[in-house]
Amino acid sequence: QVQLVESGGGLVQAGGSLRLSCTASGTIFGINAMGWYRQAPGKQRELVADITSGRSTNYADSAKGRFTISRDNAKNTVYLQMNSLKPEDTAVYYCNVNYWGGDYWGKGTLVTVSS
Numbered sequence: 255q256v257q258l259v260e261s262g263g264g265l266v267q268a269g270g271s272l273r274l275s276c277t278a279s280g281t282i283f284g285i286n287a288m289g290w291y292r293q294a295p296g297k298q299r300e301l302v303a304d305i306t307s308g309r310s311t312n313y314a315d316s317a318k319g320r321f322t323i324s325r326d327n328a329k330n331t332v333y334l335q336m337n338s339l340k341p342e343d344t345a346v347y348y349c350n351v352n353y354w355g356g357d358y359w360g361k362g363t364l365v366t367v368s369s
Contacts, residue, residue, distance in 0.1 A: 255280060256278060256280040256282055257280065258279075258358055260274060260360040260361070261275050266367055268341055268367055268368065269339065271335070274363060276290075278351055286306065286352045289302070290332070291348045302334065303321055303323040305324065320337050321337070334347070339365075343365060343367050344367050
């Protein structure tokens, strides 16, 4: 059974940095993309960034220039380096793997940015 395990969330001051990691256990065939979504209180879940197996990247406008997504295919791990964090980045961040059969989701890791 596939599980996505996230780590790296926490409390940081505005302007600080965090690095999120997500490792997929088990074998996933036909991965299209790995990515990060976030959901702030009272808001819908939104895409932050994703990266395809060919390493093409896609970022939300709010993440461009501050966040960097990367992946290690050998480790089935995706990373999100977040710099210049703002209070509005506060949310639960979810790891996602999109494959031919659908999506796998992690349980989420909380990122809190204080002003």
